[in-house]
Amino acid sequence: MNVEKTGGRPFGSGRCSSLSGSPGAAPVVHRMVEAMSQLREEKAQLQEELVALRERLAVRDSEQQATSTQLQNQVEHLKEKLISQAQEVSRLRSELGGTDLEKHRDLLMVENERLRQEMRRCEAELQELRAKPAAPCAGCEHSQESAQLRDRLSQLQLEVAENKGLLSELNLEVQQKTDRLAEVELRLKDCLAEKAQEEERLSRRLRDSHETIASLRAQSPPIKYVIKTVEVESSKTKQALSESQARNQHLQEQVAMQRQVLKEMEQQLQSSHQLTAQLRAQIAMYESELERAHGQMLEEMQSLEEDKNRAIEEAFARAQVEMKAVHENLAGVRTNLLTLQPALRTLTNDYNGLKRQVRGFPLLLQEALKSVKAEIGQAIEEVNSNNQELLRKYRRELQLRKKCHNELVRLKGNIRVIARVRPVTKEDGEGPEATNAVTFDPDDDSIIHLLHKGKPVSFELDKVFSSQASQQDVFQEVQALITSCIDGFNVCIFAYGQTGAGKTYTMEGTPENPGINQRALRLLFSEVQEKASDWEYTITVSAAEIYNEVLRDLLGQEPQEKLEIRLCPDGSGQLYVPGLTEFQVQSVEDINKVFEFGHTNRTTEFTNLNEHSSRSHALLIVTVRGVDCSTGLRTTGKLNLVDLAGSERVGKSGAEGSRLREAQHINKSLSALGDVIAALRSRQGHVPFRNSKLTYLLQDSLSGDSKTLMVVQVSPVEKNTSETLYSLKFAERVRSVELGPGSRRTELGSWSSQEHLEWEPACQTSQPSARAHSAPGSGTTSRPGSIRRKLQPSGKSRPLPV
């Protein structure tokens, strides 16, 4: 009986506890579902808000579009106004035409240009505004932030969707477990009901058995039998009981197992609750983030909105200001137009007046032309008579000029002596013999110093050219002489000096650097060209040489033929050389041909030209003949360019035979030249022209108004100092024969050829031999070391004998 009682109680209490757990799971799931639906609602709300915001943005965009179109309309309007103004201005411009109006027009054009620029600016701003909605705040930090927020939002939305999926899966699981629980509970209920029925039946049978036993005990013997039967039956019942107990045990085990399962399920439910709570927390976090992002986005939108509004307002204000300025300009233009109108009226009046004047102009012009013609005729007559007068005066002036020139030449002294020192050359060699012995005075270009045998000697000439002087420098000095040839003067230029001192270089020069000869002819050509309008000139050239007192034609067909100097048969007293070839030259090419021809003649004639040329005098005779086209006046000028034979004193070195003869001839002719020049310079009565072929040939060119220049060539090196000293003494001696103002010397000792040879330099005093020009007490020196001899007057100068 005890067993029955204890077995029944635990079963009953176990059933109660298992039944109280199953209704608790349903509310949790319910709450989760509720939370889910709440989240869904919130999401829908957010989406709605987003849509609303988008709509607002669209509205703003359309508003902005409207503003911009409005602004564009305004700009269009302004453009139209401008165009109309420009048309009006152009109309006015076409109507008007005066100078005052042009100023106004210019002003209007400037204003117009300015207005155009403003309009262009407005258009640019408009373009900017248009560009803004298409790319809101492109590149600004707000837009970047909002894009980030949008990205974050979409991320969060994705996460929410994921969580929702997870939640729904959990819900499904919970549902399944709840169903299984309900099933297990149902089965447990059935088992319990079955067990209760069995117990009921068994207890009823037990009670029946007890009652039967008791009745049987009361009935004694039969009862014993009955008891025995009952006992037999009771063992059967006991077996049935133990069976039912075993079954009960099995059921209890099953219930415990079910409880275990329930417990596990409860734990699972618990964890799913926790998961749900976590998810909720996450969702709450996402929501707050969403909220924040939303807030930021709203702020962003707000600031963008404000920016946009501000920009629109600013643009609008600017447009208004510009509009105002345009209006003001318009007003200015209008007032300008008003002021222009009276000017236009006066201009029209002026124009009409001018028109009337122009109509009457041809008549006036004819009259004026008539009177002017008469005036011009009169003026021409006057000019003609003036011209005649001027021509007469010109001719007189020409005569006067020539007279003056003659006088000037007479006063200045028509013989000038200059020196030119050649540079030291390779041919001079090296060593003490080749050292420089010549120096110059830096302050006076007419002084030259020579160191001879250790003693300094100085000379004064008309000019001294140092070794640095160029061909052009030298030519500059002689230029005036050459041009005077065109005016009909005779000119002689001599190059004097020892062989190798640079005579030929100075006269002929080199092809690259020509000397006086070629430069003189070039100058003559250019001068003649300049005068070509009034004068007709012909320039002819002859070339001759004098060797051993024999004159030869260098341009003739037979150069070896001896030429004679004769008096002109016309009784003019002029000399001429029959058979001397004359070439007319017109250009530099002609000169070159002539020179070349002369050179070839000389080369073929003499095998050693250098030696020969140093022992002969070479003459280039240029004759310039001119005719004055207006007067018929004729002039003839002769330019004699002479490269003299070497002045070195060969006789002293004991030369013999032909060499001695050559030297004697050279010395004779050079002495004669010295004599003639001295005689001329001192205005001597008798000039010994006939003492040599050279002086005789040049008689015309040395006498009268003619001019002579002696270029004394000097070698600078030590070994030549003796000859240099000799040359410089010769030069100074020629020069020192000077004419004092109003005083003339009639007599002067001549230089014999012997003297030319034997004249030794007086180095220390630098005083030339007094024998040559003995004029007692007349010697004066202008500066130390120089010789200057004043010559005494001797009465009138005679015309030079022929």
Ligand code: ADP
């Ligand atoms: P000359 O005719 O007196 O015998 P050259 O004219 O033949 O002497 O000159 C002798 C040398 O010196 C030539 O080689 C010449 O080129 C040279 N010479 C002379 N004078 C000059 C100068 N001023 N500059 C350069 N070289 C010169």
Ligand code: MG
């Ligand atoms: Mg020479």
